[in-house]
Amino acid sequence: MPAAIAFLIALIAALTLTPVARWVAHRLGVIDHALSSRKVHGRPIPRLGGLAIVAAFYLALAALALADDATLALFVVDRMQTGALLLGGLVIAGLGLHDDLHGATAGSKLLVEFAVAGLLYAAGYRIDVVAVPFLEPIALGRLGLPVTLLWIAGVINAINLIDGLDGLAAGVSLVAAAATGLLAVVGGNSLVVILAAALGGAALGFLRYNFNPASIFMGDTGSLFLGFVLAATSLRTHHDASTAVGLLASALVLGLPIADTVLAIGRRALRGAPLFRADREHLHHRLLASGLGHRGAVLVLYGASLLLSAAAVLLTLGGGALDPAVVATLAVAWPAALWRLGVLRVPRLATLLEERRRNLALRANLRRVRDRLGRAGDWSDVWPAVQQAAGLLGASGVALRIATSAPGETEASYTAGDAGDGLLCARSALAHGGAPAGSVELRWRGRAALDRDTEIALEILCGEVSSALRRVQRRRHRARPAVPSLAAPVPSAVRAERQRVA
Numbered sequence: 001m002p003a004a005i006a007f008l009i010a011l012i013a014a015l016t017l018t019p020v021a022r023w024v025a026h027r028l029g030v031i032d033h034a035l036s037s038r039k040v041h042g043r044p045i046p047r048l049g050g051l052a053i054v055a056a057f058y059l060a061l062a063a064l065a066l067a068d069d070a071t072l073a074l075f076v077v078d079r080m081q082t083g084a085l086l087l088g089g090l091v092i093a094g095l096g097l098h099d100d101l102h103g104a105t106a107g108s109k110l111l112v113e114f115a116v117a118g119l120l121y122a123a124g125y126r127i128d129v130v131a132v133p134f135l136e137p138i139a140l141g142r143l144g145l146p147v148t149l150l151w152i153a154g155v156i157n158a159i160n161l162i163d164g165l166d167g168l169a170a171g172v173s174l175v176a177a178a179a180t181g182l183l184a185v186v187g188g189n190s191l192v193v194i195l196a197a198a199l200g201g202a203a204l205g206f207l208r209y210n211f212n213p214a215s216i217f218m219g220d221t222g223s224l225f226l227g228f229v230l231a232a233t234s235l236r237t238h239h240d241a242s243t244a245v246g247l248l249a250s251a252l253v254l255g256l257p258i259a260d261t262v263l264a265i266g267r268r269a270l271r272g273a274p275l276f277r278a279d280r281e282h283l284h285h286r287l288l289a290s291g292l293g294h295r296g297a298v299l300v301l302y303g304a305s306l307l308l309s310a311a312a313v314l315l316t317l318g319g320g321a322l323d324p325a326v327v328a329t330l331a332v333a334w335p336a337a338l339w340r341l342g343v344l345r346v347p348r349l350a351t352l353l354e355e356r357r358r359n360l361a362l363r364a365n366l367r368r369v370r371d372r373l374g375r376a377g378d379w380s381d382v383w384p385a386v387q388q389a390a391g392l393l394g395a396s397g398v399a400l401r402i403a404t405s406a407p408g409e410t411e412a413s414y415t416a417g418d419a420g421d422g423l424l425c426a427r428s429a430l431a432h433g434g435a436p437a438g439s440v441e442l443r444w445r446g447r448a449a450l451d452r453d454t455e456i457a458l459e460i461l462c463g464e465v466s467s468a469l470r471r472v473q474r475r476r477h478r479a480r481p482a483v484p485s486l487a488a489p490v491p492s493a494v495r496a497e498r499q500r501v502a
Contacts, residue, residue: 002071002190002199003181010198014205015058021052022209022216030100032217037416045214047100049206050222054093056202057229058086064194071194078191084123085195085232088116092156092228096221106276109224110153116228117152121145125235127247137316152231158257159227160220161264165284166212169299172256172305174203179253179309180230183237186316192233199229212294230254238477252312252330256283256305259334263343270352272359277456286341304337345444355453364455365392369461373468377475382468389461390417390442393454397423397443400432402469418443426450428462430469440465 023294025031025046050447055219058492066071075082095112098104127148129137140147163169181196203226209215234250251258261285268275287297311326339345369392372385383400390398397417423443430438440462444450 007197007201010060010201017052029081047217047219060198096224156227166214249312272356395442
């Protein structure tokens with residue numbers, strides 16, 4: 001009954017608060033403008049929906065604790081675990097909110113995630129045993145700490161990476177929360193049952209607005225928080241320390257996002273691509289490329305998550321009798337499905353090595369451009385770096401447009417190289433606080449299409465150019481007199497090189 005109440009409160013709270021979060025995102029201008037070519041939505045959508053998920057989760061737990069003495073006593077008895085999860089959730093949600101508002105590097109996010117995972121480990125969320133069916137369990141000993149940290153950070157980022165289609169991350173998290181709650185019922189952990197119910201209610205309420213066509217995105221605030229709570233609760237489905245069967249079941253419950261993440265990291269490492277730079281080869285992208293529509297792809301992945309969760313439940317309830325059948329089915333069906341999607345098909349070794357060499361060389365060249373942009377003191381210093389990057393990418397023409405809303409300043413446009421018709425053109429937007437702030441346009445002769453590696457390089461370039469322009473604007477703002485009418489104009493060097501493009 002307490003779990004059912006927690007679910008209903010979180011559901012109603014998410015249904016009520018998500019429109020509020022959408023309004024706040026519009027007011028603050030926190031909008032996903034689909035500036036990346038890997039994104040599939042074609043219109044600006046607010047992305048602070050994670051605030052509603054977080055608030056609904058905590059409101060449900062607070063209301064239940066105030067209304068039910070037995071639940072409050074349960075929280076007090078397990079105060080170490082409860083306190084670590086609630087505090088860690090706030091930290092992770094704050095990290096996601098900072099990323100949504102200002103952006104955060106992959107390194108800084110991992111650092112915070114590992115720190116919070118360490119807090120959970122100290123509170124008793126641990127992986128002490130690793131085992132697979134038919135083998136003796138292996139006690140990890142001192143390796144328990146790094147394995148636990150990797151598990152928590154891995155699940156957090158797995159949910160974040162799978163958040164690529166409307167309703168996908170919320171729906172998969174809902175299925176995982178339901179399965180985790182059921183496993184906790186079997187394992188006798190009432191605290192995890194309540195936590196999973198509250199998370200499931202929050203995800204379902206948000207899904208009402210996030211299913212295709214979505215009117216709001218959860219952003220990193222939501223995806224990181226969902227991943228954190230699922231990672232933590234998966235380690236405590238049994239009242240005692242994680243058992244071999246319990247851990248295997250939890251891995252199956254989260255099998256879809258985990259598999260997608262492992263495959264993504266593996267293919268990027270093989271190809272020499274940036275590990276933390278998104279591509280268009282995730283499972284949901286593959287389903288879209290196979291001809292399924294947006295909703296069809298999401299529903300297929302919902303089904304896959306349900307089947308994996310059902311396998312986890314069978315392994316837990318079967319008492320060993322069903323293990324051979326479940327393991328054999330998974331061993332055949334899962335690789336077959338991935339092969340059908342083309343995920344496991346590796347290109348020829350010579351092709352792969354050439355692609356890897358080219359990607360590593362391209363990344364080294366972009367690092368030199370990044371260092372040059374880091375030394376930019378004015379707009380006119382940014383343009384030569386952009387020209388250098390265009391040459392490294394083999395472009396025959398390049399254009400840079402800088403948009404500014406500062407008083408006394410007008411848009412600046414730079415062009416160089418070919419500008420005729422019949423050229424392959426790729427334009428990527430510059431961003432400031434999530435809003436468009438200009439664009440970089442490259443043009444090629446003799447190309448029929450643009451490969452994803454060049455697209456990623458262009459996105460990296462635009463990110464570095466956006467950062468350089470923000471630094472330049474901050475310097476110009478500090479140097480500008482306080483009286484608006486005396487605002488500094490566009491530098492003469494810029495005006496001399498500027499060319500208006502119709």
